[in-house]
Amino acid sequence: MSKPLDYLIVGLGIAGISICEELQARKLSFKVFNTYSKCATAVSGGILNPTVLKWFTTPPHTEKFYPKALDFYASLQNKLKGNSFYCQKPIYRIFASYQEQNNWMAASDKVKMKAYLNPDIVSNGNPNINAPYGMGIINQTAQIDIQTLIDQYVSELRKLGCYHDVRFLYDQLRLTHDTFEYKGITAKHIVFCEGISVLNNPFFKDIALKPGKGEYLIVHAPDLKATGILKGKRYLIPLGADTYKVGATFGDESDGLDWEPSDKAFEILKSDIEEMIACAFTIEHHFAGIRPLTPDNKPILKQHSAHPRMACFNGLGMRGLTTAPYYAGVLIDCLESANAIPTV
Numbered sequence: 137m138s139k140p141l142d143y144l145i146v147g148l149g150i151a152g153i154s155i156c157e158e159l160q161a162r163k164l165s166f167k168v169f170n171t172y173s174k175c176a177t178a179v180s181g182g183i184l185n186p187t188v189l190k191w192f193t194t195p196p197h198t199e200k201f202y203p204k205a206l207d208f209y210a211s212l213q214n215k216l217k218g219n220s221f222y223c224q225k226p227i228y229r230i231f232a233s234y235q236e237q238n239n240w241m242a243a244s245d246k247v248k249m250k251a252y253l254n255p256d257i258v259s260n261g262n263p264n265i266n267a268p269y270g271m272g273i274i275n276q277t278a279q280i281d282i283q284t285l286i287d288q289y290v291s292e293l294r295k296l297g298c299y300h301d302v303r304f305l306y307d308q309l310r311l312t313h314d315t316f317e318y319k320g321i322t323a324k325h326i327v328f329c330e331g332i333s334v335l336n337n338p339f340f341k342d343i344a345l346k347p348g349k350g351e352y353l354i355v356h357a358p359d360l361k362a363t364g365i366l367k368g369k370r371y372l373i374p375l376g377a378d379t380y381k382v383g384a385t386f387g388d389e390s391d392g393l394d395w396e397p398s399d400k401a402f403e404i405l406k407s408d409i410e411e412m413i414a415c416a417f418t419i420e421h422h423f424a425g426i427r428p429l430t431p432d433n434k435p436i437l438k439q440h441s442a443h444p445r446m447a448c449f450n451g452l453g454m455r456g457l458t459t460a461p462y463y464a465g466v467l468i469d470c471l472e473s474a475n476a477i478p479t480v
């Protein structure tokens with residue numbers, strides 16, 4: 137019988153990728169089971185933003201998770217050595233009124249916000265962007281080409297022989313006293329990182345996750361010539377070759393677990409683009425994904441009540457790309473030291 141692996145990982149969105157990186161940094165062995173049928177990471181906007189742009193504040197614990205996120209993606213870029221997927225890029229917040237300008241200036245003077253909000257009001261020099269009240273620049277923001285990152289990461293794991301492109305079948309997992317066994321592979325720990333699909337996981341039936349549907353349009357706007365990320369009513373994210381990702385919408389629980397793009401969101405996004413830009417555009421693509429939201433907006437780092445070496449990493453919500461690298465470290469610290477997981 138071969139030596140057990142240290143970990144099995146189910147799911148390779150940003151939660152799973154962050155766990156793999158923690159394990160590799162600690163020289164721990166693992167295998168991943170993943171299919172990319174329903175993956176929030178793959179359809180995300182790819183934006184790293186340390187602020188809440190509705191209120192000009194920061195989310196709780198930004199000082200812990202944000203520096204870690206910037207470092208994580210820059211290091212991953214160096215490690216994978218493939219096409220670039222990480223780019224520091226400013227976000228331009230388009231103001232809707234003089235009142236918002238004032239709120240911005242007041243917020244940028246607060247100690248917590250100084251590093252992130254540039255106090256200057258930038259006047260709009262692009263006639264194809266509608267911004268009569270000007271814009272504010274958010275510092276330390278970045279854009280990730282998430283599909284390139286995923287493709288490179290999977291290819292790296294395949295080279296290491298630790299990626300299985302198959303659906304994990306819960307009823308095939310055997311639990312023994314000190315190991316987990318799955319189709320002939322044994323491991324000391326198992327971490328589930330399944331995003332919204334955790335709702336099918338019989339080992340974590342009590343996880344309180346709310347689906348939060350989000351939809352994007354990909355548009356071609358040859359005259360727009362915007363290089364930074366624009367945030368007006370929606371994000372308008374430059375993808376190169378005069379194409380932009382526009383969104384995302386925020387569906388509610390009534391949308392359930394439906395990953396199909398909807399006519400309703402199409403009309404909303406189209407009308408929002410028309411409000412944000414003054415030039416012609418064509419819509420090339422429309423897609424949807426589901427954010428794994430939690431009722432208290434906190435991530436889920438949880439051990440199974442009867443099997444403490446079985447854990448769930450989920451609930452990354454609206455900004456999982458920014459929070460996953462930090463919380464993956466917290467979870468693996470606890471599993472490796474057998475300490476209780478702290479309240480996050």
Ligand SMILES: Cc1cc2nc3c(=O)[nH]c(=O)nc-3n(C[C@H](O)[C@H](O)[C@H](O)COP(=O)(O)OP(=O)(O)OC[C@H]3O[C@@H](n4cnc5c(N)ncnc54)[C@H](O)[C@@H]3O)c2cc1C
Nearest residue numbers: 147149150151171176177181182183304331350455456457
């Ligand atoms: C429209 C939209 C836009 C977003 N934009 C941003 C953004 O700009 N910035 C940001 O920080 N966050 C953003 N988010 C949030 C972010 O995408 C999520 O918080 C994050 O991707 C969740 O990652 P995850 O790894 O937990 O889940 P997922 O990314 O969903 O990954 C789960 C993976 O597990 C696999 N899986 C599940 N069950 C099984 C099984 N039984 N067997 C095998 N594989 C399985 C799934 O197929 C999937 O590949 C956005 C989300 C959405 C939906």
